[in-house]
Amino acid sequence: QVQLVESGRGLVQPGASLRLSCAASLRIFSNYDMAWFRQARGKEREIVAAIGGSGATYYYGDFVKGRFSISRDNAKNTVDLQMNNLKPEDTAVYYCAAGNTDYSPISSSQKYYTWGQGTQVSVAS
Numbered sequence: 550q551v552q553l554v555e556s557g558r559g560l561v562q563p564g565a566s567l568r569l570s571c572a573a574s575l576r577i578f579s580n581y582d583m584a585w586f587r588q589a590r591g592k593e594r595e596i597v598a599a600i601g602g603s604g605a606t607y608y609y610g611d612f613v614k615g616r617f618s619i620s621r622d623n624a625k626n627t628v629d630l631q632m633n634n635l636k637p638e639d640t641a642v643y644y645c646a647a648g649n650t651d652y653s654p655i656s657s658s659q660k661y662y663t664w665g666q667g668t669q670v671s672v673a674s
Contacts, residue, residue, distance in 0.1 A: 551573075551574060551575055551647070551663050552573070552574040553571055553572070553573050553574075553645045553646070553647060553663060553664065553665035554571065554572045554573075554645075554665060554666070555569060555570070555571050555643065555644070555645050555665045555666065555667065555668040556569070556570050556571075556572070556668065557569040557570050557668060558668040558669045558670060559670065559671070560671040560672075560673065561635055561670075561671070561672055562672070562673070562674050563635060563636055563637060563672055563673075563674055564634055564635065565635050565672070566631070566632060566633045566634075566635065567632050567635060567670060568629060568630070568631050568632070569585065569629065569630040569632070569643055569645075569668060569670070570627055570628075570629045570630075571583070571585075571627060571628045571629070571630075571645030571665055572626060572627050573626045573627070573628070573645075573647060574626070575626060575647060578602075578621075578623050578626040579602045579603060579623045579650075580602055580649065580650050581602055581647045581648065581649065581650060582599060582600065582601050582602055582647070582648050582649070582650050582655045582660065582661075583599065583600055583602075583619075583621055583628040583645070583646070583647055583648075584596055584597075584598065584599035584600070584608075584619075584645075584646045584647075584648070584655065584661055585597040585598050585599075585619060585628075585630045585643055585644070585645060585646070586643070586644045586646055586658070586661075587639075587641035587642065587643045587644070587670075588641055588642050588644070588667075589638075589640060589641040589642075590641075592641075594644070594658075595610060596608070596610055596656065596658050597609070597610050597613065597617065597630065597643070598610065598613065598617055598618075598619035598630060599619065599655040599656060600619045600620070600621050600628065600655065601650065601655050602623075602650035603623075604620070604621050604623065606655055607619060607655075608654070608655050608656040612638075616632065616633050616634045616635075617630060617631065617632050617633070618630070618631040618633075619631075628645065630643070632670070635670075635672045636672060637672050637673060637674075638672075639670060639672050640670060640671050640672050640673070641670060642667040642668065642669055642670075643667065643668050643669075643670050644664055644665055644666075644667045644668075645664070645665040646661035646662075646663060646664050646665070647661060647662075647663040648660035648661040648662055648663070
């Protein structure tokens with residue numbers, strides 16, 4: 550059974566940094582595009598960042614504006630999200646997601662079908 554487990558939840562002040570990590574129990578990790586989504590209270594889920602199976606392609610949501618960085622380690626079956634200069638509007642539950650590496654763009658939310666349980670990120674002074 551495929552499992553994605555996020556870690557790195559926290560309450561931080563504006564301007565701080567936080568790193569989220571996702572461990573995947575996928576047999577051939579590089580066969581999967583990976584993404585981070587988030588859902589704030591009362592809002593729809595949105596894609597934050599995505600990375601292709603080989604790690605050569607990236608996508609970031611417009612609101613990231615150079616503050617976040619996604620990376621993956623195919624030897625360790627992990628994908629990380631480094632978040633810098635956090636803002637109160639980044640407060641949300643963050644989810645790790647996996648989808649098959651295929652013709653669809655990594656920015657397409659519809660390609661992701663396996664989800665982690667989510668981890669809370671709160672930014673407040």
